[in-house]
Each structure stands twice: as structure tokens, then as C-alpha cells.
Amino acid sequence: MSTTVAPAVREETPFRRFVSEFAASKLALVGLVGFTIIALLAILAPWITPQNPYDLAQLDIMDGRLPPGSPSMAGYTYLLGTDDQGRDMFSGMLYGLRISLMVGVGSALFAAVVGSSLGLLAAYVGGRTDTIVMRIVDLQLSFPSILVALMILAALGKGVMNVVFALVMVEWAYYARTVRATAMVERRREYIEAAECLALPYRRIMFYHLLPNCLPPLIVIATQQVARAIALEATLSFLGLGVPITEPSLGLLIANGYQYMLSGKYWISFYPGIALLLTIVSINLVGDQLRDVLNPRLKR
Amino acid sequence: MLTWIVRRLFQAFFVVVAMTVIVFVGVHVIGNPVDILISPEADQAERARIIAEMGLDQPLWKQYFFFVNDVLHGNMGRSFVFNEPALKLIGSRMPATLELAVTAVLFSICFGVPLGLYAGLKPDSVAGRAIMAGSILGFSLPSFWVGLMLIMTFAVHLGVLPSTGRGETAAMFGIQWSFLTWDGLRHMFMPALNLSLFNISLVLRLTRAGVRETLPMDYIKFARAKGLTPRRVILVHVLKNIMIPVVTVVGLELGSTIAFAVVTESVFAWPGMGKLIIDSINVLDRPVIVAYLMMIVLLFITINLVVDIIYTILDPRVRLETKA
Amino acid sequence: MTVTLEVRNLRTHFFTRAGIVKAVDDVSFKVERGQVLGLVGESGSGKSVTGFSIIGLVDPPGRLAGGSILYRGQDLAKISEEEMRSLRGNRIAMIFQDPMMTLNPVLRIDTQMIEAVQAHTNASHSEAWTRSRDALGMVGIPSPEERLRSYPHQFSGGMRQRVAIAIALLHNPDLLIADEPTTALDVTIQAQILAEVQKLATEHGTALIWITHDLSVISGLADRIAVMYAGRIVEAGEASTVLDRPAHPYTHGLIGSVPSRNKKGEKLRQIPGMTPSLLNLGVGCAFRTRCARATAVCEQEPPETLIPPERIVRCFHPMQDVAA
Numbered sequence: 001m002s003t004t005v006a007p008a009v010r011e012e013t014p015f016r017r018f019v020s021e022f023a024a025s026k027l028a029l030v031g032l033v034g035f036t037i038i039a040l041l042a043i044l045a046p047w048i049t050p051q052n053p054y055d056l057a058q059l060d061i062m063d064g065r066l067p068p069g070s071p072s073m074a075g076y077t078y079l080l081g082t083d084d085q086g087r088d089m090f091s092g093m094l095y096g097l098r099i100s101l102m103v104g105v106g107s108a109l110f111a112a113v114v115g116s117s118l119g120l121l122a123a124y125v126g127g128r129t130d131t132i133v134m135r136i137v138d139l140q141l142s143f144p145s146i147l148v149a150l151m152i153l154a155a156l157g158k159g160v161m162n163v164v165f166a167l168v169m170v171e172w173a174y175y176a177r178t179v180r181a182t183a184m185v186e187r188r189r190e191y192i193e194a195a196e197c198l199a200l201p202y203r204r205i206m207f208y209h210l211l212p213n214c215l216p217p218l219i220v221i222a223t224q225q226v227a228r229a230i231a232l233e234a235t236l237s238f239l240g241l242g243v244p245i246t247e248p249s250l251g252l253l254i255a256n257g258y259q260y261m262l263s264g265k266y267w268i269s270f271y272p273g274i275a276l277l278l279t280i281v282s283i284n285l286v287g288d289q290l291r292d293v294l295n296p297r298l299k300r
Numbered sequence: 301m302l303t304w305i306v307r308r309l310f311q312a313f314f315v316v317v318a319m320t321v322i323v324f325v326g327v328h329v330i331g332n333p334v335d336i337l338i339s340p341e342a343d344q345a346e347r348a349r350i351i352a353e354m355g356l357d358q359p360l361w362k363q364y365f366f367f368v369n370d371v372l373h374g375n376m377g378r379s380f381v382f383n384e385p386a387l388k389l390i391g392s393r394m395p396a397t398l399e400l401a402v403t404a405v406l407f408s409i410c411f412g413v414p415l416g417l418y419a420g421l422k423p424d425s426v427a428g429r430a431i432m433a434g435s436i437l438g439f440s441l442p443s444f445w446v447g448l449m450l451i452m453t454f455a456v457h458l459g460v461l462p463s464t465g466r467g468e469t470a471a472m473f474g475i476q477w478s479f480l481t482w483d484g485l486r487h488m489f490m491p492a493l494n495l496s497l498f499n500i501s502l503v504l505r506l507t508r509a510g511v512r513e514t515l516p517m518d519y520i521k522f523a524r525a526k527g528l529t530p531r532r533v534i535l536v537h538v539l540k541n542i543m544i545p546v547v548t549v550v551g552l553e554l555g556s557t558i559a560f561a562v563v564t565e566s567v568f569a570w571p572g573m574g575k576l577i578i579d580s581i582n583v584l585d586r587p588v589i590v591a592y593l594m595m596i597v598l599l600f601i602t603i604n605l606v607v608d609i610i611y612t613i614l615d616p617r618v619r620l621e622t623k624a
Numbered sequence: 625m626t627v628t629l630e631v632r633n634l635r636t637h638f639f640t641r642a643g644i645v646k647a648v649d650d651v652s653f654k655v656e657r658g659q660v661l662g663l664v665g666e667s668g669s670g671k672s673v674t675g676f677s678i679i680g681l682v683d684p685p686g687r688l689a690g691g692s693i694l695y696r697g698q699d700l701a702k703i704s705e706e707e708m709r710s711l712r713g714n715r716i717a718m719i720f721q722d723p724m725m726t727l728n729p730v731l732r733i734d735t736q737m738i739e740a741v742q743a744h745t746n747a748s749h750s751e752a753w754t755r756s757r758d759a760l761g762m763v764g765i766p767s768p769e770e771r772l773r774s775y776p777h778q779f780s781g782g783m784r785q786r787v788a789i790a791i792a793l794l795h796n797p798d799l800l801i802a803d804e805p806t807t808a809l810d811v812t813i814q815a816q817i818l819a820e821v822q823k824l825a826t827e828h829g830t831a832l833i834w835i836t837h838d839l840s841v842i843s844g845l846a847d848r849i850a851v852m853y854a855g856r857i858v859e860a861g862e863a864s865t866v867l868d869r870p871a872h873p874y875t876h877g878l879i880g881s882v883p884s885r886n887k888k889g890e891k892l893r894q895i896p897g898m899t900p901s902l903l904n905l906g907v908g909c910a911f912r913t914r915c916a917r918a919t920a921v922c923e924q925e926p927p928e929t930l931i932p933p934e935r936i937v938r939c940f941h942p943m944q945d946v947a948a
Contacts, residue, residue, distance in 0.1 A: 139315065142315075142600075142604065143559075143597075143600065144555070144556040144559040144560065146559050146560055146562060146563070147559040147596065147600075150559075150562065150577065150581070150593075151322075151323075151593055153581065154577075154581050154586075154589045154593065157584075158581075227440070231440075231442045234444075234445075235442060235443075235444055235563055238442075238444045238563070238566075239444075239562070239563065239566055239578050240578070240582055241578075241581060241582075251442075251444075254444070254445060254448065258448060258567075261448060261451065261452055261456065262451070262455070262456060262463060266452055266456075269445075269448050269452075270449075270452075273442075273445040273448065273449070276442060276445060277440070277441060277442070277445065280440045280441075280442070281436075281437070281440045284436065284439070284440050288436075516683075517725065518720050518721075518722060518725035518726050519725060519726055519727055519728040519729070520728075521681055521720070522718075522720055522726040522727070522788065522791075523728065523736075524681055524712070525679055525681060525712055525713055525717065525718045525720075525792075526712070526713035526717075526739070526740040526743060526791060527709050527710065527711070527712035527713030527714050527740070527744055528709075528713075528739060528740070528743050529709065529743070532739065532743075536731070536735075536739070537728050537731070540728070540730045540731060541728070541729075541730050544730065
């Protein structure tokens with residue numbers, strides 16, 4: 001049983017080393033701080049924003065398309081202006097951020113579960129299961145993500161759940177491929193042989209022994225995929241295939257502002273775009289550094 | 301070489317078959333084919349007649365063969381909205397998308413290779429670092445938002461470029477093209493740049509990595525030892541080595557570029573098949589959706605096949621391996 | 625005899641983040657027309673960097689830190705890059721260690737040869753082609769016309785080195801620097817290449833600097849030998865004298881460790897320890913840590929001592945008349 005105990009004992013030092021190596025890049029720290037602030041703003045949106053942008057009763061159509069800094073009928077200031085519905089852009093943005101993050105992180109997590117399970121299974125069982133799973137992965141990865149998402153949304157129709165489903169379908173293959181590749185290497189190691197000699201159940205070996213050792217690349221992929229998922233959700237929503245108009249995500253807010261941009265009312269599209277951009281860039285900065293730190297090939 | 305091509309063709313064929321099954325399942329099993337293929341305005345008698353006519357009361361495997369048969373005959377139903385055969389509709393929009401995608405791919409080489417070359421030759425210079433930082437943005441920025449910002453800057457504020465549409469077109473081979481007129485080119489510049497942004501970053505990074513990898517090679521030192529000018533060493537010896545992976549990747553990206561044109565066409569109201577599919581999804585014009593999916597899958601597989609073959613011809617080392 | 629090249633107090637240092645690496649530190653030697661100088665040393669002794677310093681191809685962070693390189697009285701350390709380029713491959717040529725790496729894999733042989741001709745003459749394409757073909761024939765490549773159309777990977781290692789030699793000799797250089805050109809080859813091929821280079825050098829009166837770690841290669845070839853250790857020349861003189869009666873303990877050890885010189889059953893002799901790191905090397909004889917004759921005085925800089933008639937040794941305790 002020493003194989004299961006060993007990681008727990010050694011956990012302290014590798015984790016500290018990981019933290020110090022991660023902190024070596026100032027850019028990555030900026031990304032981490034940025035993302036934390038963004039996530040906090042999104043989570044705390046109901047307590048920060050002056051207005052609930054989804055409550056139609058609080059919206060005043062008379063306040064529509066006001067430039068940033070205009071006073072509202074209710075007394076507060078529209079820091080970033082209002083959209084055509086009279087929605088405070090600042091409030092709308094933070095709520096939109098909530099939806100974007102929820103969809104992005106949720107689909108990435110779900111895809112991680114599905115993808116890594118299938119990847120583990122393919123690597124551990126091998127044979128025909130491996131061939132079938134990996135063929136599907138190859139086939140899917142040969143098509144661009146937007147096309148796969150379009151196909152699914154074309155078949156299922158619009159809607160948040162359908163978007164999440166489409167994102168999971170787009171992303172799972174990346175996890176499966178990564179986890180399988182790592183697991184193929186790990187499963188030949190002695191500790192797996194030892195576990196097999198102990199005649200532990202397959203499930204236990206796969207999830208307790210194999211999976212923890214596949215985590216580093218999985219974390220890297222997951223970070224990148226969250227950013228991709230957020231961008232793709234925004235794109236789909238922009239195209240009008242995503243979330244409903246009553247609860248706009250960042251992408252839909254940008255789409256709403258599109259028609260007014262030509263008349264110089266830039267703020268409706270501009271600020272949600274900046275929020276989207278900052279979110280994606282900060283996640284990518286963290287992801288890049290994670291990749292450098294966790295990639296065993298770059299080490300030593 | 302020949303057996304390799306034949307094997308590659310077989311692979312492509314199986315992917316096409318797999319895709320027909322997936323699209324068929326998507327349309328006939330997950331969705332309700334009656335809703336998908338019959339106009340919502342049709343009355344009861346009309347519905348019954350069409351169901352019988354299309355064999356929707358037949359067993360599933362028979363329906364699949366009907367479907368494949370129809371696809372082979374280019375019969376994918378009529379658009380509800382335009383009341384035209386779906387395939388013909390898509391065909392008429394395809395040139396606009398193709399010229400946009402090809403221009404975007406050309407842009408990615410024209411901008412990506414020189415920038416990458418510079419960043420690779422002077423990795424520690426300010427400009428070199430700025431180029432690399434910019435390429436991260438190119439990967440991160442959602443392209444639709446960049447498109448909007450381009451319109452805001454160049455069309456609204458500066459007023460130097462037209463914001464939307466294809467502009468004036470001229471005919472070549474009986475098809476209307478934008479790139480043949482000055483006005484058309486002006487209209488195409490922003491969308492093509494927008495569409496190529498991701499690929500520019502990709503090509504730039506590939507080129508830079510290639511330069512960094514090639515420069516310390518002995519054959520570069522030997523080329524310099526021959527007394528060649530730095531210009532020739534870089535433009536011939538370094539670049540030829542880099543162009544093989546770059547051309548391959550760019551070729552492979554042509555398919556993705558066509559797929560991502562969906563976004564750019566929506567932003568710039570470019571009347572290509574990408575805008576058509578989005579409009580069709582929004583009004584549930586399903587025959588057009590099915591036809592688009594089949595077309596783009598076919599296009600995709602063809603591109604991958606052609607790139608593979610070209611790559612084999614380009615790289616003498618690969619050529620030898622496949623011969624042996 | 626005219627002196628083709630005279631190197632005086634050459635210093636080539638690498639300015640790395642960890643500190644200054646004095647790869648070549650105060651090296652002086654002379655090569656006369658038609659003469660062969662063997663530059664001998666272990667890997668990391670600075671012999672290759674010396675070669676690259678002469679031809680002006682030291683890559684950053686390395687650069688010349690002092691001394692002069694007089695080619696026919698002209699100091700190569702002071703001329704412009706363009707003047708250096710016009711000498712490179714023309715009057716001063718170089719061949720490299722690994723023939724598998726010296727030819728650009730994606731360019732045909734004719735491209736790589738013709739560009740070398742045209743880099744220094746105004747020859748037309750067909751004139752350059754003819755010269756290339758003749759050059760290939762001269763180094764013993766059968767059916768050169770056909771071979772010109774080949775890619776490097778279609779040649780064996782020995783053939784590739786012949787091509788490299790043909791390229792280096794295209795302009796009948798006054799000086800040829802050969803950086804271990806036979807190390808990567810089979811023994812039989814080695815002998816052929818050696819004979820080939822020697823023949824061509826004598827025919828044209830080319831001065832030859834043959835860089836090697838292998839004393840058995842150099843013994844039959846060189847007129848003079850310079851032994852390098854840790855960036856310095858520790859012993860230099862006429863080849864037969866140095867090889868038969870080495871004065872420096874390092875030369876002695878080096879000769880002793882050639883396996884063919886050991887008798888059967890005798891224990892293989894070797895030099896204990898490893899070459900020191902050139903990073904922040906202190907004062908004193910760099911070999912003292914591995915030297916059996918070292919004393920306290922060796923911690924000071926050893927002077928250059930002349931052993932008549934013209935041998936130079938950098939050692940406090942030179943061996944006198946000890947046969948190797």
C-alpha cells in the first residue's frame with residue numbers, strides 16, 4: 001500500500017516548489033490576480049451592481065443608450081452607459097460575466113470528467129476500446145470547434161443547455177487525448193504493476209492510482225479549455241445561437257451593441273468586449289505558466 | 301506512393317460515410333424529420349403526402365439509403381425561405397466565402413512569415429518581444445469582437461474603409477468576385493484581416509520557432525561559410541526549411557478558416573455561405589443546414605487530402621520515406 | 625615560403641549570463657602556403673572556436689575579445705562584415721565535422737553549389753553549373769551530372785563530405801579550415817577523404833588547418849602541430865618532433881592514450897580527471913589538476929618556453945627528450 005501513501009507524504013514539497021515556480025513569472029501572477037478579481041466581481045455581482053439587469057421591472061426604456069457617466073432616473077450613475085433596453089452596462093456586464101464563466105467553467109469541468117474517463121479507459125483497457133475511442137477523438141479533432149458546435153446547435157436548436165452540451169462535445173476529445181497519452185506512459189510504471197499484483201479492482205487502479213498521476217497535464221488542458229469555452233460561448237451567443245436575450249452573456253451584450261456601433265454608440269459593445277478579453281487573457285496567462293511549470297519535458 | 305494515396309482516399313471515403321451517418325442521425329433520429337424537412341406552413345394532407353413521398357414511414361436503414369441516394373444526386377431539399385434547391389443556394393454563396401477564406405490565408409502568410417522571421421532573428425529586441433506578445437492577443441481575442449473594433453476604428457471613426465457587404469463585383473468564369481474590383485478589395489480587406497488574425501499568430505509562432513530551430517544548424521553555418529550574403533542565407537536556406545511546415549499548417553487551416561468565416565461573415569454582413577447557415581439556423585431552414593453541413597464536411601476532407609499529398613511532394617525527406 | 629595566416633594573441637570569449645567563458649585565450653600560430661597545421665585537443669579545448677574565429681563565424685554571445693588574425697597581412701579582426709563575407713568560401717573556406725548536417729536537407733546539391741559559385745563570381749547559371757559539375761568530379765563523385773540533381777539525403781555520409789569538400793574548394797582557397805571532417809565517417813572512408821584533401825591542398829598550394837582530437841589522423845598529415853588545452857596552445861612545433869618527443873605533460877598523455885600505440889596486454893593509458901570548465905577559469909596552468917608533474921609553481925601563469933630550434937611549450941616542468 002506504500003504506493004498510495006507515498007504521494008500524500010511527498011505532497012508538501014512538490015506543492016511548494018510548484019507555487020514558487022509559478023510565481024517566478026510576474027505575468028502569470030498578474031493573470032492570476034486578474035482572474036481572481038474577475039471571478040470575485042462575477043460571483044458578487046448581485047451585491048455590487050446598482051441594478052439587477054435581468055429584472056425587467058428595474059429597467060427603464062427611457063434610459064436606453066445613454067453614454068457612460070449619465071445619471072439614471074433612479075439616482076445612481078450609469079458608469080459605463082446603458083444598452084438599448086435601458087440596462088446599466090456595468091450591471092449587465094457583471095451578470096453577463098457570471099453566465100459566461102458559469103458556462104465556460106461548467107462545460108470545461110463536465111468535458112474534463114467525460115473526456116478523461118474515456119481517455120483513461122482507452123489507455124487502461126486498450127485493444128478495441130482504445131481504437132474506437134481514439135478514432136472518434138481523431139475524427140472530431142480534425143474538425144474545427146466552431147463547426148462541431150454549429151452542427152450540434154443546428155440539430156438541437158438554441159438554448160443555454162444546448163450550448164453547454166455543444167461545448168462539452170467540442171472539448172471532451174482534447175481531454176481524452178491528453179489523458180490517454182499520459183496514462184499510456186504511466187500505466188507501464190512499477191506502481192501500477194504493483195497495484196495489479198495486489199489484484200485491486202480495475203476501477204480503483206484507474207481512478208486512485210492512474211488518474212492522480214495524469215493530473216498535471218489535465219490541469220493545463222483544463223485551463224486552456226476554460227478560456228476556449230468562454231470564447232466559443234461568446235461567439236455562439238454573438239451569432240444568436242446561445243443564451244436567451246433576456247439573460248445576456250458577454251457575447252450577446254456585444255451582439256446587442258453591434259447595430260448601434262455604426263452610429264457611434266460604441267460603449268454597448270466595447271466594454272463587454274474588454275471584460276471578455278481580460279477574462280480570456282488572464283486565464284491564458286495562468287495557463288501558459290502552468291504549462292511551463294507542469295510540463296515534465298521542459299523541466300531540468 | 302500510389303498505395304499511400306489510395307489508402308488515404310479510402311480513409312477520406314470512410315470519414316464521408318461516417319459523416320453522412322452522423323448528419324442522418326442528427327436530422328432523422330435526434331430531431332423529428334417531419335419538422336425538419338417539411339415546411340411548418342404545410343397542412344395535414346400535404347404533410348401525409350410528403351411523409352409517404354419521402355419514405356419517412358419506412359424502416360430506418362431504408363431511410364438512410366434514401367438519404368444517401370438523395371445526397372448522391374445532389375438533392376437535399378428546397379429552402380423554405382428562398383424556395384430554391386438548398387444545394388444551389390449554397391453553391392451561389394460559396395464563391396464569396398472561398399475568396400474571403402483564401403485571401404485570409406494569403407494574409408496569414410504575408411503578415412505572419414515576415415513578423416515571425418523578425419521575431420526569430422531578433423528574439424531579444426523590443427520589437428521581437430512585442431510581436432510575440434501581440435501573437436498571444438491574436439490567439440486570445442475573440443475574433444467577432446476584433447471585427448467590431450475594426451469596424452469601429454476604420455469605418456466609423458476614420459471612415460477609410462467600408463463597414464459591411466461585398467462591394468462591387470466583377471465576373472470571372474461566370475461567377476461574381478469581389479477581388480476583381482477596387483471597391484470589392486476595399487470591402488474585403490477588413491473581413492479578411494479579421495479572419496486571418498488567428499492564422500497570422502499561428503504562422504508567426506511557427507515561423508519564429510522554425511527560425512530559432514534552424515539558425516544553430518550546421519548547414520546554416522556552412523552556408524555562411526560559403527560566403528553567401530545574410531539575405532540569401534535567410535531567404536533561401538532558413539526560409540525553405542520553415543516553409544514546409546508553414547505551408548502544411550496554413551493549408552490545413554484553410555478548412556478551419558472556411559468554418560470560422562461563419563463568424564466574420566456575420567460581423568461584416570459578407571454574403572457568403574457562413575452568413576447563410578447562421579440565418580438558416582435562426583429561421584430553422586433545415587434543408588439548407590443539412591446541405592451546408594454535408595458540403596463543408598466534403599470540402600474539409602478534400603482539403604486535408606490535398607494538403608497531405610502536397611506536403612508529401614514538397615518535403616524530399618518525407619517523399620523518400622514513403623517510397624521506401 | 626609565404627605566410628598565409630598568422631594568428632596573434634587571439635582571444636575569443638563567450639559572454640554568458642553565468643560569466644565569461646574564455647574559449648580561446650591568447651592563441652598564436654602561423655600557417656604557410658601549402659602547409660598543414662594540425663590543431664589538436666580534446667572537445668571543449670577551444671580548437672573549433674579558433675577555426676570559427678578565423679572565418680568570422682563566432683555566434684553570440686561569443687565574440688573576438690582581442691588579438692589579430694592576419695591573412696596575407698590583412699587583419700581579419702578589423703575588416704567589415706561585407707569584406708569578411710567576400711573572403712569566406714572564396715579565399716578562406718571551411719569544412720565541418722558532421723557531413724550529415726552540413727548540407728541543407730531541403731535544397732538540391734546543384735542549388736547549394738551554384739549559389740556558392742555565384743556568391744563570389746559573376747558566373748552565369750550555366751557556367752556555375754559547369755564548375756560545380758567539374759568540382760564534384762574532382763572529389764571523386766561518379767556521374768556528377770546526375771548527382772547534382774539529388775538531395776543531400778540521397779548521399780551517404782562519405783559522399784556528402786566529398787560534396788562539402790568540393791564546395792569548399794570551388795574557388796581554390798588560400799586557406800582551408802577542416803574541423804574534424806573525418807570523425808563521423810567510417811575508417812576506410814576517413815582514409816580516402818584524408819588523401820583527397822591532402823592531394824587537393826598540395827595541388828593548389830592551399831594552407832590547411834586540420835582540427836582534430838585524433839592524433840592518429842594527424843600524424844601522417846600535418847607538417848606542424850599545435851596542441852590546445854583549455855583555450856590555450858600548450859605545445860606547438862614540427863609534427864614529428866611533437867609526436868615523438870612531446871615536451872608538455874598533456875601532449876605526452878594525449879599521445880599515450882592512443883590505443884594503437886599501446887602494446888597488447890599492456891594497460892591502456894589514460895589522462896586522469898576531466899577537462900576543466902572554462903567558465904571563470906583562474907590563473908595558473910589549467911592542466912595542473914590532472915598533471916603528475918605539477919608543483920606549487922604551477923598555480924602561476926606558465927611562460928612560453930622555446931625549445932630550440934623552434935618548439936614552443938607552455939609549462940614550468942617540460943619533459944625533455946622523453947619518447948612518447
